[in-house]
Amino acid sequence: MDVISHALWANALFRKKKWAELGIFFGIFPDVGFLPIILHVLFATPLPYEEALSSVPHYLFIPYFLLHSFVALGIVALILFIWAKEYLPALLGWFLHIIIDIPVHDGFFATRFIYPISNYGISGIPWTNVWIFVGNYLALGGIYLYLLIEQVGSEKKRKAIMSSGFSIYDIMKELKENKKGD
Numbered sequence: 001m002d003v004i005s006h007a008l009w010a011n012a013l014f015r016k017k018k019w020a021e022l023g024i025f026f027g028i029f030p031d032v033g034f035l036p037i038i039l040h041v042l043f044a045t046p047l048p049y050e051e052a053l054s055s056v057p058h059y060l061f062i063p064y065f066l067l068h069s070f071v072a073l074g075i076v077a078l079i080l081f082i083w084a085k086e087y088l089p090a091l092l093g094w095f096l097h098i099i100i101d102i103p104v105h106d107g108f109f110a111t112r113f114i115y116p117i118s119n120y121g122i123s124g125i126p127w128t129n130v131w132i133f134v135g136n137y138l139a140l141g142g143i144y145l146y147l148l149i150e151q152v153g154s155e156k157k158r159k160a161i162m163s164s165g166f167s168i169y170d171i172m173k174e175l176k177e178n179k180k181g182d
């Protein structure tokens, strides 16, 4: 899935957690592994994209495969569990990234979720497929619209409580002043 979608899904799910920012960071982190590949394609070869991709040396794919693997995630989780437990829940962002990517990658780029133990991956429907792409953004649009409505609603409620609070305060003040006048 594209990086923006990963960030939006992670934000929608984790926005209320106190580790939300780190969760979103981990939600896009695995795609950092694509950088060596794209840098090679763009700058290290004059070949057009498709051919350039097949000219990328295999070791440049290793970070990408590792970061999309539950094995690497498990090792990092273990390290955080020992030394920095408070950051452990934020790894849910990384977990979510792999889960989302498994059904929407295929062929060579199929998510190798137990790499390097095995190269096994499910050949799904790539996220560049127009139905997957549009469906994904429609789902995100629906969720963010709901969140917006929810936010406007709670803002209205807050204002109503505030104003009713003030009117009670005003009545009390009035009563007190009337008493003084007696």
Ligand SMILES: [Zn+2]
Pocket: 001, 030, 031, 068, 097, 101
């Ligand atoms: Zn990814």
